[in-house]
Structure formats: structure tokens, C-alpha cells
Amino acid sequence: MTANVSPVRVAVAQFEPRVGVENLKANGLAVEERIRTAAEAGAGLIVLPELATTGYVFSSRDEAFAHAEAVPDGRSVESFARLAAEYDAYIVGCVVERDGTRLFDTAVLVGPDGYIGRYRKTHLWNTEKLWFTPGDEGFSVYDTRIGRIGLLVCWDIWFPETARIVSQLGADIICIPTGWVWTPPPLYDASGVCMPAYLTTTAAHVNNVFIATADRIGEERGVGFMGNSLIAGTNGWPIDRIAGPDEDTILYADVDLTAARTAPIWNQLNDLHRDRRTDLYDQMLGYGAAPLPR
């Protein structure tokens, strides 16, 4: 089975992994099942939730280390690579990466020919700061047969800088393994959409880029997850729909990734990227600017 290059069918898998080393095997099987289902439905790019093969809410550094693996030479990447080759597809997963004495929350991209690259989450959420090291390799975009694929992880989307940088680096699509936890109320608006889903749609809109976000569901050690996985078009609006908060599902979208390289049809005078006032943005960096009153 050979996936199309353009349009490519993108899939985001939303389900409930379970933390605990005793669940590693079951998680691995659950992930494999979603990948097979999506690939057999024709998906050429499949995105998994954050830490889908391990679960998310660790209770200690020791436990986080017990769930860790090497990248690329660990069990998850090897499994993703085997499936990617079998289905001629691209897969974005996310694992607890061990590098010596350091752990990273790492998104990985594999393709039909094996491991392509990784992104170590740069903005850490809550207790992740207790076991993970903030990403030390910056932001990455990988050129593939189906297009240029950028990677972010979960809480990164709260920082508009991240999607901006990745799209400035040329991403056609940003793939975001995610474990959005319950935020302060209101969690959802009247449409059942949570704030981070809107962070995703607006980031796609202002950057003219596709974004495929796979979130998890369920509750783990008292931490609730929000679902709302989605694939946003370059105009920002969700393609098809936003997944419900508790749904075990896979969403699909057939997208022409070249749309991300074409300026949106606003008018003859505007282009979102060209119109940036980079001459004025040095104030964003927190240096060279007036002293901050905060």
C-alpha cells in the first residue's frame, strides 16, 4: 500500500494510554492498533498523542526513568519505523527519551526508510519540570517526500513563538503530540471546544500552515485530559471536526500540503509572512527592549 504524496491523508489518533511500567506492553499494542487502522484507511501521515506509549503522569523521577528509552535506538521508534515501512507512511510519535542522565519529552518523526528526526519539547508543563530537561536542540522541520514536517509538543502551543518559528523554518504541516490537561474553568466553551484547540486553529491561521494535533483522553492519577484533537487547515478552521473530550477516535483530513507555501487569498497587497515587521520584533526577545515592569 502506498500513501499519496499530495493530497496526503493525515490522521490524528485520540485514545487513552495508561501510565505504569506494567502497562508498557498494552500501550504499545494500543498504539500499533491505531497506526494500523489509520494506515489501512489510507493515512500517509499519522500523529499520536504525547507519551502515547508510556502514559503521562509520572509520580517520581525514578518512574519517569523506568519508562524511558533511547532515541532513535529505543523500542518505540523501532516499532514506529517497522510500521512506517510496512505501510509506506510517516508517523509522529512522542516518547520519554533518555540521553545519559537526562530525560526529554521528545517527538519523533519516522518514515518508510526509518528514523528521520526528533524534537525535544522546549516548554515544559508542570511536573514535567521535575523529571525532564527543557529541549536543548531548538525547533526542527524535516523535509520529506510528502512535504516539510515541523514538530512541537503540547504546552508549546501556548507560546505563539513556537508555531511562528516552525512555520518560518518552512513547515507545511506542524504535528503536535499533545496531552492537554484540564485548565482552569471554563474548560470548554458552549461549542464544547477547549482553549488550546483555539490556540491551535489560530496558530494555523496566522502562520498559513496546517496543524495536526493528537490529544489523549481519560484521567490519570487525578489529572484529566481534554481530547479535542483536530487537524486545522491553513485558514485555521478545523478540517472535518474537533474530536469530543472523551472520544476514542481517529480523525482524518486529506490535505494538499502545498497550500502552506501559497499565500492565502486575502488581497493583492498582503501576505502574512512577508508583512511581518521584523524590524520591530526585537522587543519580543526580552533583551534590547525597555526594562520590563513585570
Added chain:
Amino acid sequence: MTANVSPVRVAVAQFEPRVGVENLKANGLAVEERIRTAAEAGAGLIVLPELATTGYVFSSRDEAFAHAEAVPDGRSVESFARLAAEYDAYIVGCVVERDGTRLFDTAVLVGPDGYIGRYRKTHLWNTEKLWFTPGDEGFSVYDTRIGRIGLLVCWDIWFPETARIVSQLGADIICIPTGWVWTPPPLYDASGVCMPAYLTTTAAHVNNVFIATADRIGEERGVGFMGNSLIAGTNGWPIDRIAGPDEDTILYADVDLTAARTAPIWNQLNDLHRDRRTDLYDQMLGYGAAPLPR
């Protein structure tokens, strides 16, 4: 009548100005009527739509010049200042500013003691580029008795850098005179909310800042406007509601501006501003980064 300092009642006025020098007087009266209504309802900070005293869709540079005035010594700022003194309120308006041979699309802030400051729109939309000069004074935040007030105009919100910079400069609330024109379909989602309203709510959320956006309505020389004025809380969600696309209305919100100086209650480890990875953001500026494939 003395407006409260905290909480302060914020008002955004949504209505339909009409372009054409023959309408300047009627626009001025329409603006004065909204300011009086809002101030008499207790508003201490009143935001008007973009170019509310002139209308928006000019057909030539000559016509734009005919609508222009000096800042601060022009008719609109003088009128705003007179009303601000009468009601002990702060007013954010937006005028065609003439400075020698240059025109700017300029937001102005006046208070009970007169003119405070201006912001010349830095990101110009469509035919604005044919008559206006891009703002040459960067971004501004003004310290007032009711709190720190930042200014942006309309299309600026498409650039996440703008709200980020203004909030980094310490704004408690960002006031945005706006004339959102119809964007490519879909214009609104199933809730009747347009994409730029979401750009506003998400900008408030990720920056932990209030945003008061006053949009206009109606159609001018074939250009349609989107309404959807709103006041977003620091959690991003609209306070009260989002105005309809055709409503002639004033929305109010009683806000405690100090909330913008207090980190949101996420957890004990995260703070949206502190957690920024400014060590990695130089890629946003378009220099110092890898060559861009775009």
C-alpha cells in the same frame, strides 16, 4: 461622575461610521453619542472602532488626506479629550493622522487630563498600504490611573508578535480599534464567531492580558465588516459575550486590571511569561536563523 479605578468598567462601542468628508460631522456626533452613553453607564475606559470618526474605505490618497487631522492637535483628539474630562474617563479612538506629507492609521489614548499618547498602526491591511505609512514608532504602553493601557489596531492582531510585545511591555489591557473586513470563507463558525475574534481571545489567554476590541459593522463601498466586538478576560474567554456581526451596540465588562499582573493559577511550576524560551526565539526575527526556504 468619577469612574472607578478598580474594578474599572470597560466599554467597546460597535456601530457603523460612514466614509466621505460630507459625513465627518455625523460621524463625530455618532461617536460622541456612544461615548456619552458608555460614560453615563459608568464606563471608565471606552474603546471606539478603527477610524470611527472618518469611515474606513477611502478611494484615493486625496480622499484619505481630506479625512486626516493632526495628533494631538486635531478635531477628534480635542473632542475625545473634552469628553474624557467631562466624564473623568479614558478613551481610545483611532484617526487618520497627518504628519507633514505622511498619513498614519493612529490609535490615540486620552484621559481626564487630556491627550496621553498614540500608536501608529504597524501592520497595514490591503489598500491602507496605498495611503498610510507603516507605523514608525514601535509599540506603546501608557501608565494611567486605572492601569497600563496598550494600543494596537485591527490587522495587528494577525501578528502574535504584537500582543506579545505589548504585554511584555507591561500592558494590563490592550485596546484595539478595529475594522475587521470579511475574510475568505468561512467567515464565522457555527457559533457565529469570526476568526479574528478567536485571534483576540487566544492572544489574551497566552499573554494573560485583557483585550478590548471595538469593531465596526456595515458595508462601505463593497467592503463588509464583521462586528464581533469583545472584551476578553486574562483567561482568554470573552467576558459577557461577543457582539453579533450586525449589532449596533456597546458591550461592557467590569474588570480588575491587576489580574493581568498576577500569574494565572495553572500550578506551582508554570508562568506564561517566565516560561518563555527567549534563548530560542531569535529565529522569529528572520535573522540569525537558518536560511528560510520560503
